[in-house]
Amino acid sequence: DGGITQSPKYLFRKEGQNVTLSCEQNLNHDAMYWYRQDPGQGLRLIYYSQIVNDFQKGDIAEGYSVSREKKESFPLTVTSAQKNPTAFYLCASSIPGTTYNEQFFGPGTRLTVL
């Protein structure tokens, strides 16, 4: 079955620690995205990548970093510079170049800072 996997499902972090969230897809999609979801705020774009070895900042990139070394993988690191990291993180992918850009989502990772 093709799809997007995110791990872990739940993650706990102490203040001052960096953590990395995993996102893997076997849909053969070129484009991948990271969103942050907070109650009542919808989804906000953190970073996106349209092709391997290239990525761009989204609307709320401060305190986050990403890499795109493989087409299938787009890990997100939440650094200690992110002041309020507790949130639900969603990874998505799509086929770039399509007119309407339908995005497919993973199951999410809930990050809690202790």
Place this chain on the structure above:
Amino acid sequence: AQSVTQLGSHVSVSEGALVLLRCNYSSSVPPYLFWYVQYPNQGLQLLLKYTSAATLVKGINGFEAEFKKSETSFHLTKPSAHMSDAAEYFCAVKRGTGKLIFGQGTTLQVKP
């Protein structure tokens, strides 16, 4: 610049009643619009999308939406609510190259 507004953060209906979730958009170009559904602690699933082929779009689980350019709306409807429809619903519009803007979300509660 594109934007999306969902009217009503919470909507409550009785089982069997009409579901109406409102979405208004702002776009300087012909929009591509989407409705997604999210069940608790899960990712988003595409319900339907408007790509200019037809103004009335049918999606999964009996949902449909009508694109009205004059009203800049893309409201989601379902004739008869089921308990399993209880979830959060997001309207989104395509912006730029490969990105989406999401509304704030509407939580649908279905009462027995």
